[in-house]
Amino acid sequence: MKIAFICDPLDGFKIYKDSTYAMMTEAARRGHAIHVFQHKDMAFEGGKVVANISRVTLTGDPVDWYRREVPQEQDLTAFDAILERTDPPFNMEYIYATYLLELAQQQGARIFNKPEAIRSFNEKLAIAQFPHYITPTLVSSDAARVRAFHDEHRDIILKPLDGMGGAGIFRVMDDALNLGSIIETLTDNGRQTIMVQRYIPEITQGDKRILLIGGQVVPYCLARIPQGTEIRGNLAVGGVGVAHEISARDREMGEALAPVLLKRGLLLVGLDAIGDYMTELNVTSPTCFQEIRQQTGFDVAAMFVNALEKHADAWNS
Template identity: 55%
Template structure:
């Protein structure tokens, strides 16, 4: 197979933990050819969606920046590769939106894109949880500072976050008595011009913000609990949290098995559910991570499961 990976620059990959690297390594080990490009390398010419792509060969090096070599470049129609894997990190900005629209055009021309362009547009990673309200804690979204203040007043201990962030950026824990309450809400909402999500604080975060991976609707049997460091609210690894792999609990599996078939049916091959305690907090669809951490601690070849799914869809 020829697999086109649309991602951030390869030179910036931290390959000791990068899930996209794990996917590429697994695919290459099976003899598949890897091509890579940025979302800015996509184009529409003569009605055909193309990419100016680099042909990538992975080396035996397991660290540093020499883990790959570029052995060629080509302009290729997305319909002419076996699979396109979208792995660009958020934010879901205008550039990202345009990329998903090009993917949808390419799919109409016969391209196989994972996750599908329409699904990426439909599933805001924060708002998507409202499709599964039976599993969520008290949550609201508003750009009205008065609304947000009222929610904090009702629940007292609240997490607020932007709708387009990742890695814990812009997440605050606030209470009724927080001297910075007004400033935080004004900053996140850009003075009432931008929607903000507010969720009741879940004390179970001390046991970890669990990342549950769904591959073609089926949960990986172990999750990664991202545990906040001392004095922190955020469990995100990018915010200093530590990752501990654990078998899924009965509740984890209940949530995953309820959501999995619905998400897969809408074109989401890979999804990362975030669960704190018994509550679903996010549905991550852009570039879900934690492959390597789960593999290292559980022995489950997560990248192998993902490439298995790609092969089933495309071979």
């Protein structure tokens, strides 16, 4: 297969933990040709979507890990699979990229995850489509509604809808300390919609990343455990990742959602859960492949490339 990865600059990869690198390594091991480009490299011209795309060879060296050829303009339909692996922020440039990729898909390009699905599944708001799996949740920009939610639940989490890596997350407990200031800041005085949820005490046991691949559930998850007085388990803010087998409840959620999400064009999803509750559905560039493999021996990248090979031919049908 000829595979193109839409990803952030290769020089910024931390290959000891990068899931995109794990995908590339497994695909290359099987003899697939690896190519890369970025959103900014795409253009619609002459009635088709093209991009300046480079062939990449992996060296196996942990420092000087790749060789990149001079980019050439290519039609996106020339590839057997195109993998969207660009990290958020999910801003307007990201959305414009999904529109271009959707045009390419209509012309025959095979894009994973499907661009319309990425655009439709806000990683925070998407959980509202499955209300029986979530903790009490409010989505609003109305300060009065947020205050009423706190009055009811007394211990809440507030977060922006466009954050990643734990940025902008606040906990307000029974004393409501700084609630007004936090609401003003996160909502920009009522101009920005936010998410508010009842606090889940099981966060002390970890914010679990459960991977759904090709309609199936990876049997191990990575629990990202907060450290010290921190309420966030995100690895980006110092959480420690501990891999273990998924629980019966995690499996129940995963098996219920995985085939539904696959039908909607999502080959790979990172379902986040705290305790028995789903908290996010990550669809842009889900991670934790390497941490799970390193700690359990389960090869997530191999499962992913298996699914990619299985679904590539029929992806647009």
